[in-house]
Amino acid sequence: MDTVGPMDKILILDFGSQTTQLIGRRIRDLGVYTEIIPGDTALDDAVLSGVAGIILSGSPESVYTAEGAVPDKKVYALGLPLLGICYGLQRMTVDNGGVVESLPKSEYGRKEVTLHDKNSIGNASRKFLAGFPPSFTAWMSHGDTLTRLAPGFREYAVSDTGYPAVVAHETKPWLGLQFHPEVTHTECGLEILAAFVFGVCGCKKSWTMEQYVEEVRTSLAARVGSNPVLLLISGGVDSTVAGALLLKTLKADQVHLMYMDTGLMRKDETKTVQTALEQLGAKHLHIIYCEEEFLGALKGLEEPEAKRKAIGDLFITIQEREVARLGLPDSYFLAQGTLYTDLIESGKGVGKKAHLIKSHHNVGSPLVDAKRKLGRIIEPLDRLYKDEVRRLGRILGIDEEVVRRHPFPGPGLAVRILGEVTKEKCGILREADALYIEELKKRRTPSGERLYDDIWQAFAVLLPIRSVGVAGDARKYGWVLALRAITSADGMTADVYPFPVKDLLEISTRITNTVPDIGRVTYDISSKPPATIEWE
Numbered sequence: 292m293d294t295v296g297p298m299d300k301i302l303i304l305d306f307g308s309q310t311t312q313l314i315g316r317r318i319r320d321l322g323v324y325t326e327i328i329p330g331d332t333a334l335d336d337a338v339l340s341g342v343a344g345i346i347l348s349g350s351p352e353s354v355y356t357a358e359g360a361v362p363d364k365k366v367y368a369l370g371l372p373l374l375g376i377c378y379g380l381q382r383m384t385v386d387n388g389g390v391v392e393s394l395p396k397s398e399y400g401r402k403e404v405t406l407h408d409k410n411s412i413g414n415a416s417r418k419f420l421a422g423f424p425p426s427f428t429a430w431m432s433h434g435d436t437l438t439r440l441a442p443g444f445r446e447y448a449v450s451d452t453g454y455p456a457v458v459a460h461e462t463k464p465w466l467g468l469q470f471h472p473e474v475t476h477t478e479c480g481l482e483i484l485a486a487f488v489f490g491v492c493g494c495k496k497s498w499t500m501e502q503y504v505e506e507v508r509t510s511l512a513a514r515v516g517s518n519p520v521l522l523l524i525s526g527g528v529d530s531t532v533a534g535a536l537l538l539k540t541l542k543a544d545q546v547h548l549m550y551m552d553t554g555l556m557r558k559d560e561t562k563t564v565q566t567a568l569e570q571l572g573a574k575h576l577h578i579i580y581c582e583e584e585f586l587g588a589l590k591g592l593e594e595p596e597a598k599r600k601a602i603g604d605l606f607i608t609i610q611e612r613e614v615a616r617l618g619l620p621d622s623y624f625l626a627q628g629t630l631y632t633d634l635i636e637s638g639k640g641v642g643k644k645a646h647l648i649k650s651h652h653n654v655g656s657p658l659v660d661a662k663r664k665l666g667r668i669i670e671p672l673d674r675l676y677k678d679e680v681r682r683l684g685r686i687l688g689i690d691e692e693v694v695r696r697h698p699f700p701g702p703g704l705a706v707r708i709l710g711e712v713t714k715e716k717c718g719i720l721r722e723a724d725a726l727y728i729e730e731l732k733k734r735r736t737p738s739g740e741r742l743y744d745d746i747w748q749a750f751a752v753l754l755p756i757r758s759v760g761v762a763g764d765a766r767k768y769g770w771v772l773a774l775r776a777i778t779s780a781d782g783m784t785a786d787v788y789p790f791p792v793k794d795l796l797e798i799s800t801r802i803t804n805t806v807p808d809i810g811r812v813t814y815d816i817s818s819k820p821p822a823t824i825e826w827e
């Protein structure tokens with residue numbers, strides 16, 4: 292769905308670097324809208340609409356290998372400012388008649404960069420170089436180097452190993468960096484990006500959440516007209532924010548919200564979702580209670596993928612049955628809280644494909660696919676990153692506790708109860724998890740922040756083993772609970788949260804004292820990779 296109207300946009304051609312996403316984030320943080328597309332995408336009018344400048348990203352490949360993707364040659368005929376970063380610079384060099392060769396030893400890590408020529412002739416390079424201090428530390432990661440610049444280019448800075456670090460065309464607005472300005476290890480990286488975006492491309496700061504809301508609301512209202520919209524709600528931040536956006540834009544009567552209580556939710560989850568949506572003015576909130584069906588489908592299943600598949604299949608069956616039961620006219624639109632990163636990860640039109648480690652059932656369904664084919668899907672958050680969604684949630688007046696909630700997997704507690712899922716185990720885990728989260732909200736970091744807000748995701752896991760302990764004078768044979776807490780930027784990688792031991796000890800005591808079925812508590816100290824965040 293094209294939700295964003297005319298505004299200055301920086302297009303990023305993704306050649307596969309790990310840091311391409313970061314380029315997008317940094318520039319958005321500067322207040323300019325960015326879009327990432329695969330590096331070899333044809334640059335037609337639709338793609339180029341509103342584009343003020345193009346960045347060619349880095350890549351793990353070399354310009355001389357078959358895997359090194361090539362941009363649409365038109366990129367050099369558009370007259371738009373270009374910034375090549377690492378592979379992007381090497382690509383520009385080779386495509387325009389220069390030479391790139393392999394280095395005897397890769398340049399990796401922090402390098403000193405010194406500007407030796409600030410007397411630029413070109414208008415663009417003068418504005419660009421204004422962003423650079425005379426010397427600075429930059430982050431490098433490359434095995435090839437420019438050994439002959441393309442005609443018309445000039446070198447402005449070298450690294451301490453003597454290789455070109457900054458080059459620019461003398462007359463065209465084409466600029467290149469051998470280092471990564473998007474990485475925080477590069478001093479003045481943001482100033483350098485700002486010099487390109489504002490100085491060279493002439494962008495204005497037009498990417499603000501307030502403006503985004505206005506634009507999305509205008510295009511949403513025009514697209515939907517008076518048709519009904521059905522939003523599938525999971526209870527997470529994303530679908531709640533999508534719901535708020537619909538409710539603030541359309542008539543309450545038009546907006547149908549459907550939520551499945553699978554019985555695999557956290558404690559009081561359904562109530563929290565209901566309250567949040569009713570506060571936002573929801574009139575047609577369809578809560579489907581289907582705990583028995585889900586527990587039935589999970590009976591006897593122990594293997595993680597088998598459990599995920601059973602849940603995914605039942606989700607689809609119930610979704611189709613309940614949507615049909617609503618009896619909406621065929622003209623209805625289906626809405627989802629898909630994020631920009633979901634599109635990137637599923638390889639739908641932007642960026643790289645992620646590899647499948649676990650099947651996430653909630654990315655698509657036959658109903659969603661059918662509606663997408665008909666052009667009747669609404670994904671009002673499909674241009675946003677997770678923290679932008681949180682910001683938007685605040686602007687729309689969603690309760691701060693809901694906005695700050697940790698992510699929760701679609702299959703819910705079923706992937707946190709190892710082995711067979713039973714109603715009794717769901718109850719035990721729900722209680723223990725709620726205590727854990729309550730403690731994290733009460734406890735503070737040394738800087739006064741709630742532990743909960745310092746942690747990206749925290750939850751409890753019920754292990755399929757019991758261990759011996761004592762309660763009073765009696766022998767106790769209780770379940771083992773694992774606590775998990777991680778820090779992460781996006782869930783793709785994660786580090787263990789370095790808990791103060793005192794907090795862990797007190798939380799463990801409270802759990803074993805309050806939930807009699809739990810006899811022992813452990814803390815999971817595995818990062819991702821090699822572990823994953825969830826246990827199944």
Ligand code: XMP
Nearest residue numbers: 650651652698699700701702782823824825
């Ligand atoms: P893993 O366990 O793969 O989790 O390291 C990464 C992030 O994704 C969440 N997760 C899911 N989210 N449906 C979802 O919507 C799923 O099936 C699913 N499985 C894992 C997990 O909680 C973590 O935030």
